[in-house]
Amino acid sequence: MEELLSCTNIIFHCAATVRFDEPLRSAVQLNVVATQKLLLMAGQMPKLEAFIHLSTAFSNCYRKHIDEVIYPCPVEPKKIIHSMEWLDDAIIDEITPKLIGDRPNTYTYSKALGEMVVQQEGEKLNIAIVRPSIVGPTWQEPFPGWIDTMNGISKIIIAAGKGLLQLQAVEPTNVVDLIPADTVINLTLAVGWYTAVHRPKTMLIYHSTSGHINPFYCKEMGLQLTATLEKIPLEKPFRRPYTIGTTSTISKQYWNTVSHHAYAIIYDFYLILTGRKPRMTKLLNRILKTISKLEYFSSQSWEWTTYNTEMLMSQLSPEDQRVFNFDVRHLNWSQYMENYVLGIKKYLLKEDMAGIPEVKQHLRRLRNIYYFFNTTLFLIACRLLIARSQMARNVWFFIVSFCYKFLSYFRASRMLKA
Ligand SMILES: CCCCCCCCCCCCCCCCCCCCCCCC(=O)SCCNC(=O)CCNC(=O)[C@H](O)C(C)(C)COP(=O)(O)OP(=O)(O)OC[C@H]1O[C@@H](n2cnc3c(N)ncnc32)[C@H](O)[C@@H]1OP(=O)(O)O
Numbered sequence: 001m002e003e004l005l006s007c008t009n010i011i012f013h014c015a016a017t018v019r020f021d022e023p024l025r026s027a028v029q030l031n032v033v034a035t036q037k038l039l040l041m042a043g044q045m046p047k048l049e050a051f052i053h054l055s056t057a058f059s060n061c062y063r064k065h066i067d068e069v070i071y072p073c074p075v076e077p078k079k080i081i082h083s084m085e086w087l088d089d090a091i092i093d094e095i096t097p098k099l100i101g102d103r104p105n106t107y108t109y110s111k112a113l114g115e116m117v118v119q120q121e122g123e124k125l126n127i128a129i130v131r132p133s134i135v136g137p138t139w140q141e142p143f144p145g146w147i148d149t150m151n152g153i154s155k156i157i158i159a160a161g162k163g164l165l166q167l168q169a170v171e172p173t174n175v176v177d178l179i180p181a182d183t184v185i186n187l188t189l190a191v192g193w194y195t196a197v198h199r200p201k202t203m204l205i206y207h208s209t210s211g212h213i214n215p216f217y218c219k220e221m222g223l224q225l226t227a228t229l230e231k232i233p234l235e236k237p238f239r240r241p242y243t244i245g246t247t248s249t250i251s252k253q254y255w256n257t258v259s260h261h262a263y264a265i266i267y268d269f270y271l272i273l274t275g276r277k278p279r280m281t282k283l284l285n286r287i288l289k290t291i292s293k294l295e296y297f298s299s300q301s302w303e304w305t306t307y308n309t310e311m312l313m314s315q316l317s318p319e320d321q322r323v324f325n326f327d328v329r330h331l332n333w334s335q336y337m338e339n340y341v342l343g344i345k346k347y348l349l350k351e352d353m354a355g356i357p358e359v360k361q362h363l364r365r366l367r368n369i370y371y372f373f374n375t376t377l378f379l380i381a382c383r384l385l386i387a388r389s390q391m392a393r394n395v396w397f398f399i400v401s402f403c404y405k406f407l408s409y410f411r412a413s414r415m416l417k418a
């Protein structure tokens with residue numbers, strides 16, 4: 001402690017719990033009380049030049065348009081901290097929805113409280129806040145596609161890559177605000193420099209987001225993802241990767257039944273027939289439960305202003321702009337998605353790249369099974385319909401005789417030409 005107090009020049013406060021479903025007591029302890037304690041320590045550091053606090057662009061996600069300012073929460077952080085000390089768990093669970101209000105989870109709420117604490121208790125410090133949106137794998141450094149944490153979006157990609165998840169609760173025209181990890185780090189380092197050297201009079205907040213200058217639309221992401229997963233498939237896929245995006249309740253229910261549950265039931269039936277333990281329905285339900293906790297973020301779009309971030313870029317020398325690049329204008333999303341999938345495959349799933357040709361062959365087999373299965377289903381449906389309805393029979397004979405006539409005409413005209 002003595003060494004920290006006497007030697008620290010800059011604090012980058014990144015530690016946090018990032019789980020959306022953290023009980024409020026722990027979320028407050030880790031994201032609010034810990035911030036308060038670190039500020040207290042920082043106040044005792046004579047050599048401290050800057051305190052940089054990492055928050056999230058979603059700390060005020062109940063708003064559609066978010067500026068680089070603090071939006072106060074209705075209940076003061078000090079009161080929340082105090083109440084967490086004496087209320088029991090059952091009561092906290094009961095009042096959590098009321099406290100978090102329009103926010104979707106304890107994570108975004110506790111990060112907003114953390115920002116308020118930074119503003120109120122860091123007055124005497126030289127302080128800044130960085131708010132990244134959804135942090136993805138690296139764009140350039142140390143190399144493209146590096147990733148080490150399984151966040152929400154990576155889970156969606158894995159489930160899609162394994163063919164388990166086809167439907168996403170997204171509006172195809174919405175923007176997915178992804179930001180590469182190295183971009184966030186570069187901005188945070190540059191903020192550290194600017195805060196320490198230029199000592200702005202007021203605390204500045206910097207948004208690290210991509211949507212306003214280089215939007216990546218859900219539809220584009222879905223198409224890129226499907227194309228990439230064909231090129232770089234994940235091992236042992238259950239089905240061919242495919243993405244459908246909708247936010248309509250009826251459409252979601254339909255696709256969930258047809259495209260998720262029906263397949264899982266059929267596969268489990270096949271497992272039982274081959275003497276194995278059924279597991280697909282259970283796994284699917286777990287994934288759908290996880291995905292449902294991300295739906296709030298996947299089904300909406302936000303707009304963040306980035307005046308401070310742009311101002312900071314203009315303050316850097318051309319060399320620093322290159323070394324600490326945080327301008328995502330030139331980020332190529334298609335290339336980024338390819339590196340994202342490669343990163344997931346290599347660093348998260350630890351799969352062997354040499355196995356790709358074999359997986360591709362397996363995918364071709366799955367495609368043939370899919371076509372065979374669908375054609376059989378279609379023929380059975382036609383047969384049932386024809387057996388029961390005179391109108392269906394008439395339509396069927398009309399189609400057959402039309403095809404026969406067309407073929408006869410085609411054959412006759414070829415014979416005439418010959
Ligand atoms: C043609 C047009 C088509 C259009 C379609 C386009 C589709 C393309 C996709 C579009 C994507 C849209 C964007 C979505 C954005 C969603 C991301 C949201 C990110 C918001 C960012 C907020 C900003 C931040 O600051 S976030 C900080 C980082 N935090 C996170 O990212 C979340 C952290 N995670 C959590 O809090 C939890 O995981 C939680 C709450 C989400 C879920 O908890 P739960 O307990 O339900 O799950 P887990 O413990 O994670 O797992 C349970 C269990 O299931 C297994 N499992 C989960 N996922 C998978 C999987 N994919 N595959 C296999 N198995 C899976 C998991 O392993 C666990 O098993 P155990 O055995 O119990 O370990």
Ligand SMILES: NC(=O)C1=CN([C@@H]2O[C@H](COP(=O)(O)OP(=O)(O)OC[C@H]3O[C@@H](n4cnc5c(N)ncnc54)[C@H](OP(=O)(O)O)[C@@H]3O)[C@@H](O)[C@H]2O)C=CC1
Nearest residue numbers: 014015016017018030054055056057132133134135149151
């Ligand atoms: N990932 C994302 O999409 C986004 C993240 N952020 C913010 O960025 C920051 C980093 O997040 P990210 O890297 O994704 O999250 P991680 O969970 O990967 O990292 C969080 C870090 O906090 C540490 N930590 C957690 N609890 C404690 C504790 N009680 N004492 C000391 N250290 C602790 C963890 O240490 P250990 O490894 O030992 O557990 C871990 O190193 C967070 O503040 C988060 O809110 C903001 C926007 C988006």
